[in-house]
Amino acid sequence: MTANENDLQTLFRFLNEIGIVAQLSANAFGKVMPEGMTLPQFVVLNHLVRLGDSRTPVSIAQAMQVTKGAMTNTLGHLEGKGFIAIVPDAHDGRSKRVSLTAMGKAARDAAIEALGPELRGIAGEIAMPGIIKALPAVESLRKVLDIRRDPKS
Template sequence: MSNLAPSPLVIQLFGELLLLDQFLRNRIAKALPEEVELSQFLVLLHLATSGEELGPARLATSFNVTRGAMSNTLGRLERAGQITMRGDTVDARRKFVSISEAGQRTLDEVVGAINPRLRETLSRHPRTEIGQCLTLLSELRDSLETSRLSPL
């Protein structure tokens, strides 16, 4: 076996993350209102967790999609009343996107629908342990994002 081969622990971690992703996506998709798709929900979630207005280009980069694809997603969300887009007062070519009250309600309803099971599991662990897990997951995401942005 090569020294470059991932350890069984790393393989198990990747497996758990991918299965968790699949389960969450399925649960979220079932709880979404008819007019909101999973990709749109993920944008709402990103806007809500960022706590700030974001530009379409920055969102496209965050989701690793083209600006055109993000513009399409944002247009649908805006028509559904889930987000608010406003022009930049300094540079009229730029726009800023934020989650609307309706978008926050959608987010709250969907998260509320899947929260009872998550809350039950999370309640068995101390907050410090959950915080450590979040730190590790954030570091993994940052590492993958950094490697995505730099050539191999």
């Protein structure tokens, strides 16, 4: 599977477009989010809802591909608002456990609610079958980049 010049051009454009879409969608998210809820905060809350409580900060950082330092920052904000509880891990003195509070769950639900109209608007203006078909390609690209970044992940 040797890559030809055309493939490289396409891949380059693909990553370029993805960068811009990411920037545009982050902005759009920010505009509809309830006051004070930032995208990284929301993503963490959503992660906890989907994958369950009692995650460690590092595992969350890896899942969303940010540094530990960035996660310390985000978790600090969420804890300050009472959206999560952070407790020491009983079995590992180095580690901590992050869990959602009722307020955090409510805040996440409110954010999802606020996101609805925007998502519906986008979905209504785009050819969704194409998006559905494209999703696996983006996912596999994510996996490849992930592994290249840290081969032992």
